[in-house]
Amino acid sequence: MLKQNAKDPEYENLLPESLSEQLSLWKINPKRQPQPIVVPTTGKQVQTNFAFLNPESDSDVLIYLEDNRQIVQRVRQMKLASLGRLTASIAHEVRNPLGAISHASQLLKESESIADDDKRMIEIILDHCSRVNMIIEDVLDASRHDDTSSTKVMLKDWLEQFVENYKSTHQGDHHIDLKISPEDIEINVITTQLEQVLNNLFENGLRYSQKATGKSTLTVLGGIDEKEHDQQPYLFIIDDGPGIDEDAEAQLFEPFHTTESTGTGLGLYISKELCEANQSQLVYEKNAKGKSCFSIYFSHPDRSVT
DSSP states (O other): OEEEOTTOTTGGGGSOHHHHHHHHHHHHOTTSOOOOEEOTTTOOEEEEEEEESSSSTTSOEEEEEEEHHHHHHHHHHHHHHHHHHHHHHHHHHHHHHHHHHHHHHHHHHHOTTSOHHHHHHHHHHHHHHHHHHHHHHHHHHHHOOOOOOOEEEEHHHHHHHHHHHHHHHSOSOEEEEEEESSTTOEEEEOHHHHHHHHHHHHHHHHHHHHHHHSSEEEEEEEEEEEETTEEEEEEEEEOOSOOOOHHHHTTTTSTTOOSSTTOOSOHHHHHHHHHHHTTOEEEEEEOTTSOEEEEEEOOOTTTOOO
16 A cells, blocks of 8 residues: 655655556546556556545545455455355256156157157257256356365375375276475465366376376476566466367357367366466466377466455
């Protein structure tokens, strides 16, 4: 928070140009919501707000500077909560008639008086009922975000426990190579939401590796990225699949976009939303060896908004 003397004609010249411009626009119309200011060299945003100390327009001005990540995180968490309540209600209303359709179709299929051609039509109905039910399950998963408290955790220790739990709860011979360096990396996240993101990325990566090589393999790398004098923890999830072509990559995180006949297209969309709600960034890129890689860039744990 800054205080500026409005009676000093030179005071605005002491402010950074972008801040001085916002202040001038605010004086013309105090009801105007100032735009966030991008901090040079860092790319981070700061939200500005102004207030006169006294009702007179020539009084001193208080300038409030707030880390825009805090505002963005609040908005995203509210968005997820509102979306969750809405989708849960819709899913509940859809599930009841869907169950009735599925049950009636199953009874018809078992009837001896149904012709073979009609049975094929019933199988189509049941297949689509199953697909709609999968979408409902994904939508309900997106709505289950009761825990909104972030926790500071050691990335290596937390991931080792997560990988162990994942292997014990998923069938198959999965080989997950985990390397975290340095070993004392900390992150500040809502762990239940990070679990949902990694569950989705692990399932996708292991499935594509299995299809391409016959082996269910995954490489998970963690480290610190020095970006513009700022230490940013990261996590790379690398599979041995063929990768995603450029056309599909452009729509990768859009809802209901999928290249799998059995997929719903909600997994990556929800994962990206959850990452951003945790002040993290989920991106896709091929690494130097041409392998498919999903990257999560976390905010610095000491500057994360809780």
